[in-house]
Amino acid sequence: MPARSLFPPRSFPAFPVPFRRGPAPVLTAAVVLALALALLLPPSATAGTATDAGRRPPAVPVATGHGGAVASVNPYASRAGLEVLRAGGNAVDAAVATAAALGVVEPYSAGIGGGGYLVHYQARTGRVHTLDGRETAPAAMRPDAFLDPATGEPIPFGEAVNSGLSVGVPGTPATWEVALERWGTVPLAAALRPATRIAERGFTVSPEFRAQTELNEDRFRDFTPTAELFLPGGEPPEVGSVFRNPDLAGTYRLLARKGTDALYEGPLAREITRTVQHPPVAPDADRTVRPGLMTAADLDRYRVLFQEPTKVDYRGVEVYSMAPSSSGGTTVGEALNILENFDLAGMDRAGALHHYLEASRLAYADRNRWVGDPAFSEVPTEELLSDRFAKERACLVDPDRALPGPVAPADPRAPGSGECAAGPGGPEPYEGPSTTHLVTADRWGNVVSYTLTIEQTGGSAITVPGRGFLLNNELTDFDFTPLSQEVDGPNLPGPGKRPRSSMAPTIVLDDGRPLLALGTPGGSTIITTVLQTLVNRLDLGMTLPEAVAAPRLSQRNTADTLAEPDFLDSAPERAALEALGHRFVLPPQAFTPAPEIGAVAALEVLGGGRYQAVAEPERRGGGSAVVLRPARR
Template sequence: MKPLFLLITLSLSLALRAAEPGFPKFASASVNPLATEAAVKAYQKGGNAVDAAVATGLTLGVVDGHNSGIGGGCFFVIRAADGSITCIDGREIAPSKAHRDMYIIQGKVDDEASKTGALAPGIPGALRAYELALKKHGKLKLADLLLPAAEIAEKGFPIDEVYERKLAATAEKLRKFPASAAVFFKADGSPLKKGDILVQKDLAKTYRAIAEHGTAWFYEGEYAQKVEAWMKENGGIMTAADIAGYKAIEREPVKGKYRGYDIVAMPPPSSGGVHVAQILQVMEHFPISKLSDAQRVHVITEAMKLAFADRAYWLGDPDFAKVPRGLVDLGYAKDLAAKIDLSKTTNVPSHNMPPHWEGDIFGKHTTFTCSADAEGNWVTLNQTINTAFGCKVIVPGTGVLLNDEMDDFSVQPGVPNAFKLIGAEANAVAAGKRPLSSMSPTIILKDGQPVLCTGAAGGPTIITQALLLISNVLDRGLEPNAALKQPRFHQQWAPDELKIEKAFGEQTLEDLEKLGHKLDKVTTFGACQAITWDAERKLLVPAHDPRVPGKADGQ
């Protein structure tokens, strides 16, 4: 499962009636109870939602490390108490020796090299992004948030069923790397099971070193030197200079409209913000709340298909590719909506052409968890190391799992990645470039005040999970926990199939097949979190996905 953990820090003002438990001062939700508890403790120390988000992120890197950690990257969307919006890009970057054809080995594409081992990681950005978020909007120091997470890593914690499942699925690859095997396997060579205590002493030492010496220890000091030495011994290309040169940057948010609400989301290299807004704006041309289940799924699926076709062609790092702002143009959404036939599926052979695609582009350098506080700070944080356990490598002596984010590039245009996504030249590998991401941290506002925030984990399904949560709350009037219990579906254009949870029931599934959809029926997928504001009770209402272990809590 891709990224991540979902951390949302929310605040203030959702005009939705919720009977679900809420909190007057602060709320947080994540995929692990220890991470949510870290958020609450950060707030109790005098922190705000931003501090809580970082605390959750750092703790998830310990207790949910198969999804995210300081060896990976992240995106922040922050609506601060003063009303300002900050988008922080902590996405990984391709090393300086990376190039378009680096995965063509002996004349053939080696797509495993972008997923496992020394050629798979990008330069990690999570720590730099945490640091920037705290500097702009936090109240606590990074060390205040690192040390409690270090203690959990050192003492250990019992792994849950999700951790056990991910570990079992990747055991053979993890065994190839001694430092990884030493952490995740028992003395008899078998992987840890649910309830076994996972102790990560080297990771604890790394966290404490960063707390004492600052992020320079990681980016410019001992950590970077250890990574470079390992890369040289194992055929990698990342250098200490690459790591030292990493910068987290601020970007202008994606802004969209949906039924009188304002959408604020992460811009490219996140594709999530663009396409959550794009799909919702297409959906606005249909009476979603009045449709039958099959009709509703059909319309939204067709909108997903159109958006993912655009994603495959247009989306990439805006510092390298011209990504049109017209993808979220309301007129373009109307044109796409007109292509949807209510009586049958429509073939989508390729991308469409948004308005002003030649010149009006997104500017250069401009696990998901959530938390919120009564001051008005809302923070959505998506972070990841990509596939389970990233590239499977722990550099000896560091405890840090490296990401495999190079697989989020198009290793060659048209070649599917681990999530069956394909891309074009806009997302081709290049030195210093950030790979395209599906992470979709999103905040919804009404009359300038935040009312809902959400995000998810699960590769490209992150986009569709987020928009379905938004639609279930805004279109169907569901409370956040009830909205997360609704069955899900996902269509990403290629492959042309509708991934759909069986909980919809046989009749709806049959009706969709009659409309022409090829179904991939699954029991469950994804992991989404959300927070809403109950204006009547003046409470923040956090919600975590019932499909995975997690916790929603507050003060």
């Protein structure tokens, strides 16, 4: 086991490098002074800020200006990032502050009980780096972990979700600390300060927060600390009321004082493992709640990985994203490579959407067969992203007819394995629709695109008693059974293994400089949302706000394509696509209040030092985009 104080080589080798802790960052006198004034003073010194209890900051979806930018799904979180930028912090500092605040105000989507992936453009070197902070399975987890030992059949999915068995070792706290120590300018304590203040003073409950609580109410009631925290007085919090989480404020203060070793080694580690092994089930609950396998040793072993990003060239720009264990970068990249064989800009909108859906279908077929944790199976990342393989898959796209889904994968390692023939494929793996995304940029040109999650909305529904945060259910992202009798597949559970993800935090460079940064929540629809937003912006001539707001479709190698109501109700392209054989259904609403696909946060570099930050205008109640110095109208 390497010492936690060891820094990885700065050359970033191609293989994953484990890392958690490192030396404290060196701060300039100016930054120390600014942060002392803006972040490290007691809460009373910041009276009148936008994070005061009962004062919800305005949620503006588009902001243009200079000096830095933040976009997220929540105005409190975006303002927390902006606060750090204003104090002299950089994009990484702001990303951690925004993420920590999301753990307070979006606790059903993300928090220190989960994990995620961070993509970073470093202006000083002109390079893109990534951090894999995905949760890991406990050492005791085996491929049959989600099978009933009595029958050999998969346990009910709901039973898997609401259990200690689904909880993976969290990676988010370590990701924050690693990112700050590697690229930030402030200590973790400073980055956590705005979020700690929000947790202590409270935030105004929005209709979206209440709706998400109501969707989870039944299962929240079955876990005593969860009901006590998120159902105050026994009911979901009222819209307009102030929701406080002093337990989470205390947890953040603990991490500020002692670093993340407090969570991975100290008393908090023992509290987490006790909660996973003995879930705090309410006395009147009639739910079957299975204990988890996590131990203190599993927490102590956790390491964030430095990964080489995926990279594809598309229409003259370079698209960087997250390599496996996420499938986001490989699947978005393969689909873009397929699409580059066609002139989307020269087609009508229905034709462009048809090609987008078919490229997504094919890339998903290959993703499901080949992508998993590369530490446990051979993932042909280079071959999946090759132009040769894309041309072979593109030959299946018929402009006059949709492929019958699902279709079979091809072998990217074997030229001609597909032979331009689409055989039948298997079922779509399940992924929860929650998660959240943020983007940040600073005055020096650094950019961060960061997706983090606790899996589905509300995670496992298990709150660590007295600590104020929910634990993830990420291990349900594993396949419960082999892909077929002949093929186990790369995504069965295993000791220390990272379940496959669809998270696709993305940064686009033009001539080596940032052009776009984007990402989204949405489970397996993350990939299609990022892909469609890129196609909208790079091929179809939309502005970034238009590309984000446009109605979404999601084809993931299934018989039916998910489509948002705005497309089904009014899009003139619907009839044309149905004539080609596409079938559309609404997205499910099991864990989201509305039939939506994704919730993008993005930014564009406009030149002249200007940024345009873009969030959702309506999805998930509307997001929040802010800039340090707004442009004059």
